[in-house]
Amino acid sequence: MAAPQKTTLKEFESVFPKLEEVLLEHAKSYNLPEKELAWYKQSLEINAVGGKCNRGMSVPDSVSLLLGRPLTEDEYFKSATLGWMTELLQAFFLVSDDIMDSSITRRGKPCWYRQEGVGMVAINDAFMLEAAIYTLLKKYFRDHPRYVDLLELFHEVTFQTEMGQLCDLLTAPEDVVNLDNFSMEKYRFIVIYKTAYYSFYLPVALSLLLLDIATPANLKQAESILIPLGEYFQIQDDYLDNFGLPEHIGKIGTDIMDNKCSWLVNQALATVTPDQRKILEENYGRKDKAKEAVIKKLYDDLKLEQRYQDYEEKFVTEIRERIGQIDEAEGLKKSVFEAFLAKIYKRSK
């Protein structure tokens, strides 16, 4: 049997034009006028395309690993289509999150809602990105034996992400600093719901459904590995925001000034002396470079870099063990999780 094959961004992106055509034809079938059709096209191209597509590409990659061989053209198209749905779901979340966070840029360009003439229409554009998922599911998967499960999976993961987003918004509003809101428990809820389900669990659950091997046991095993992996991924993200090299991560971290409920501030809160707590209270979450520097110094005093290294080693040892114990009897493969871990272990960006 030929070895599984990893997809490339180029290959994955080459599927999009066909999906875009289907989506635009669908809108046209309702006689959506020219101007609105062009707007929808623009929104799809700017918001769904242009990211790293790690989530999307992990669907064909996982399917190939599950089958233990390269995919046929049809298999690749189907799995990449499911991958693009995860990208559409992400686009729906990012377009709206940028409004809710008053963000300025996304992927090096102004956020969609800040682009010329867009404004709050972006809210409806976000809705239409979400709706595109169900248009594609109906078009390509209506006769799939797991169609209902695919629909319900998207509904569930969407709601999970919305709960995570709600908790994030209420825990760390950018303008009100209240460290009493933070805790590792809150942190875990936010990370797991806002990020881990849609970024890690969703692509693998989709792959299992596509191959009709999404047994309860397989889904449960996948969840038990992928949710912790998603948590680890976000902890890395928070770590790199402060300790990463800007030339690696491609931006200058702003979590401290943005009052983010980050792993680092939660680790700090768990170990500070009363005096250090006061320093945190007075300097965290302020749009002030000097106050940010005070926090960065505190993180160094608290040896958070070392604490992260210790966490990472411990976590990776444990998760490797868990992956080793995966039961492959119902068609799940350890290699799916090893691939996810390999992609993120000790990443610097």
Next chain:
Amino acid sequence: MAAPQKTTLKEFESVFPKLEEVLLEHAKSYNLPEKELAWYKQSLEINAVGGKCNRGMSVPDSVSLLLGRPLTEDEYFKSATLGWMTELLQAFFLVSDDIMDSSITRRGKPCWYRQEGVGMVAINDAFMLEAAIYTLLKKYFRDHPRYVDLLELFHEVTFQTEMGQLCDLLTAPEDVVNLDNFSMEKYRFIVIYKTAYYSFYLPVALSLLLLDIATPANLKQAESILIPLGEYFQIQDDYLDNFGLPEHIGKIGTDIMDNKCSWLVNQALATVTPDQRKILEENYGRKDKAKEAVIKKLYDDLKLEQRYQDYEEKFVTEIRERIGQIDEAEGLKKSVFEAFLAKIYKRSK
């Protein structure tokens, strides 16, 4: 057989607490923290409850008419639950529409996004109102033979409404007055997609699906009556905005100052002389009472009140004829449409 029974707002609202409990229990099952749970509860109660519930109540009413008898307790609960889903869909649209329109009040209270401490979190709250539809569908209709059709119907009508909203937003931005954007064709697209599908077609399609008599012929007949009825309803709304009595409609119309793509302005545009067109260009869509008065005078000069009366008589005659021709062989009933028409014919509010 006992005559069908019309539901009351009180009866319909009495179903909501059970649905709310289900939605909150569902969120709790994911360990959504206390504060976020209370927030979700608040959003559900303020945004989904408190309207006239015409859309929602028309589901049990239609089901009772289709069955030709009062509903059993279980039938009432199931049909009112579907009715509440149309109210949740509307809540999702209204919460977000108010942000997109920078509206001030809704149902006599500040719009949700303008309430203390809410702001842009309202975008995510809108998402969660939409998600509630699918939570309830799964809870109560997973074993219904038409479950997939119910899901697809909500997806389709949601997307239709979003297309209507997009067209509305691009055609009549509040700040840029350009009457060249307007036309009766645009008007019809906006009205049909933004309002008619979810307000008129959806409740009846849900009723047909519930009773498993949603044959292609029945759906098509329903659509062919209900979409024109929805258009008529919106034309009335536009008419009343200018010619209705504030003490009847419960508000002072602002369509002229808000640059709305209203039936009246489109009728005006279709018949103005070049001089009158100039008056329109110079006075429509301005936040200025004197300019509004100029437009109101022009509407009188153009005899738009009479034009509306003529339209209404002609429309109602035609639609009655069409209702009379409904084929009831597959279980559809003329009385369903007669009830819709009776509720809106010559309404003054």
